[in-house]
Amino acid sequence: MLVLLALGLVGIYAGAQTGYTPSQDNLLARKWFDSARFGMFIHWGAFSVLGAGEWVMNDRNIRVNEYRRLLDIFNPQAFDADQWVATAKAAGMQYITLITRHHDGFSNWDTRQSDWKITNTPWGKDALRLLADACHRQGIRLFVYYSLLDWYRSDYQYETGRTGHGTGRTGKSDWNSYIRFMKAQLTELLTNYGDIAGVWFDGFWDQLNNDMDKEQPSKVDWHIDEIYALIHQLQPHCLIGNNHHRNPLPGEDFQMFEKDLPGGNSTGFGGAAVSRLPLETCETINNSWGFNITDRVYKSVKDLVQLLVRSAGYGANLLLNIGPMPNGVIQPEFRDRLAGMGEWIKTNGVTIYGTAAGFTRPGEWGAVTQKGNTCYLHVFQAPDHKLFLKVRGKLLSAKFFGSKKPVRWTALPDQYVMFDLGGEDLDPIDTIVEIELAQK
DSSP: HHHHHHHHHHHHHGGGGGGGOOOOOHHHHHHHHHHOOOOEEOOEEEEEETTTTTTTTTTTTTTHHHHHHGTTTTOOOOOOOOOOOHHHHHHTEEEEEEEEOOTTOOOOSOOSSSSBBGSSSSSSOOHHHHHHHHHHTTTTTEEEEEEEEEEEEOOOOTTSSSSSSTTTOOOOOOOOHHHHHHHHHHHHHHHHHSSOOOOEEEGGGSSSSSSSSOOOOOSSSSHHHHHHHHHHHHHHTEEEEESSSSSSSSTOEEEETTTOOTTTOSSSSSSOOOOOOOOEEEEEEOOOOSSSOOOOOOOHHHHHHHHHHHHHTEEEEEEEOOOOOOOOOOOOHHHHHHHHHHHHHHHGGGGGGEEOOOOOOOOOTEEEEEEEEEEEEESOOOOOGGGEEESOOOOOOOOTTTTBOEEEEEOOOGGGGEEEESOOOOOOOOOOEEEEEEEO
């Protein structure tokens, strides 16, 4: 009944997002999101069994009838939702974004819309239910990642898609059927699992000729207005983001940047203008999103803390990914690094949570975060213990954040200030200087 009711509402609210005005609940949720600064991304599902990342079906051209065998193999007996959430909390993370359905179409919940789902595995449990309950118990907000594209279903318009051509589908697609399927699944996610803080869409780019062209139209009508209106109707506070690598569309509540800081384009996924919406950058601990048994390139705790600081210096959250093993265990390389970040945040979290972008852009030297008239200079590099910054506003005082010892500073022409950090040994990860500016 809930599914039918919600789908009926789509007809009423279709097109409403073109002139979208966020509700008060939504604005409050945006404000919270813009202060959270740190979240956990979880890439996990049937693809984890193959140990080659979440794109393995496409990369190896595995056909649907072959890939479906994972249904009998995926059996995460060691899955512990409370432990996953506790790991995120101990790291200082404020929210979790779980893959509910990736591009292989496998659903990590007990959907009624498909038999290609986790409850049909030997394990037989609803992973989303377990994680949602654990998040609600432990006070962590839950976002759901949902793939718009699908390499498994035949009704998805794979003929014009950029990916998934080698999965053995030969029948003619049925786009209207696929849109109905997505709406019904999203209705389940937003009616059966309690409070959902946001929906994280991906895959829009599959129907573009060239992902680098930010202006080209999609080959298909994604019914975005209807889908966004449905979400905001079911849970008005629920935030919507879409990893389409373009400027935000009407109805979206936050803007994400994949493996780049806002405005950057080192990967080819970036290049979109930075909007005034709350911002998020997503990144991996090694080089993979889903479990990859041969990926041994792990970022250090130092690298990850400095990435978190730089993200905050842009006024953005860091959504840091883990790819748990197919048995449900978070591998120790991830756990150790998250624990190290948590130790740093216990001492320094006040300089990250609830801050805004500082008065200058982050650089190799470090970044600035700001709360009102208090600014935090996060210094990664300071040759000869000297730091030169152009400070917007009248500087009243400067001190080391930890010891509270005063930092010597000298006003220079054109609003530049020289900070002399020689009074204390520099921290190998991040030396933080707290400065106070005069009220404007």
